[in-house]
Amino acid sequence: MAFPMSLSRLWNAWPRPWSSPCLSQVLSVLFCLLLLSALAGPASAAIEVHRFDNPVTQQRYQDLTDNLRCPKCQNQAIGDSNSPIAEDMREQVVVLLEDGRSDREIQDYMVRRFGDYVLYNPRLSGRTWLLWGLPAGLVVLGALVIGLIVRARRRAAGQALSVAERERLNALINRERTE
């Protein structure tokens, strides 16, 4: 119910370039964003979170369940899904954490069973080099293009007028003025 209403409000409140932006508009946009985030809250609250006595372990559990992907779902972390397999995986994370395993060992444990699919942060391997390398490659490419443009402009600027050309230019300008 509240969702379409907030959308229309967002639309009305959106600053339009043809009207002057005023504070109330900005405030109502902020209000709508707040409303939307409040709507998103209850969805994750339904999933039971395991409580550890040790805050460090609690944080590790949080990070692990946020970064392991549910194999049954298209795009949900196991900490964010209530599918039975996500529940089993969370339970297994608890067991392994209490067993004193490292984060890496727990991730390996899941990958051995469910494949690389479960890692939201894919590891660097023969299959993933393009994934990791492409952004860096694009940055290098961009730097190259910028370098080429800068060089071309510099070269153009370097071709200044000779003394004779400047005199002729001045003569032309002066003639224009006196006419």
Add this chain to the structure above:
Amino acid sequence: MKRRLLLLIPLAIFVLLAVFLYQGLSLNPSARESALLAREFPDFELSTLADPEARVDESLLEGQVSVVNVWGEWCPTCKQEMPQLLALADHGVRLIGIDYKDTRAKAREFLTTYGNPFEVNIFDPDGTLGFDLGVYGAPETFIVDAEGVIRYHHTGYITPEDVERVILPEVRKWRSQ
């Protein structure tokens, strides 16, 4: 002329990207490689559906090629899959069931209603063996060779076409190894 050709670079990049991304549209997002292939069947020690006192382990899978099917009474597609499994059994394929997250009473009723193609059913009420097999939903099917190594992993329902086109050829292939 050379400068003009340089202007075509963005178009070339666009075409390349378009072809690449267009291919992505036809991929099945739930299809993925199994992490279990060419690995030994995981160690386990569980009872059978027929006998709570019995104990079976991974040695059950050694000696001949087996088709291992993960099923449960609660799983609607498993019911639709039963005729295909019965057909496989008729072809002389050795079928081992894993009764996944189920109760004995319900599972037995299921087999009475839909038929029992299985030589043995491993009873896995907590889904521990299923977890070690990377099962994330029933039905799932594995082909295990005579050495107890997993050779094929089928997620989801086996269609009547799959029996002839995929499962039987795979079983024959691993039998002849």
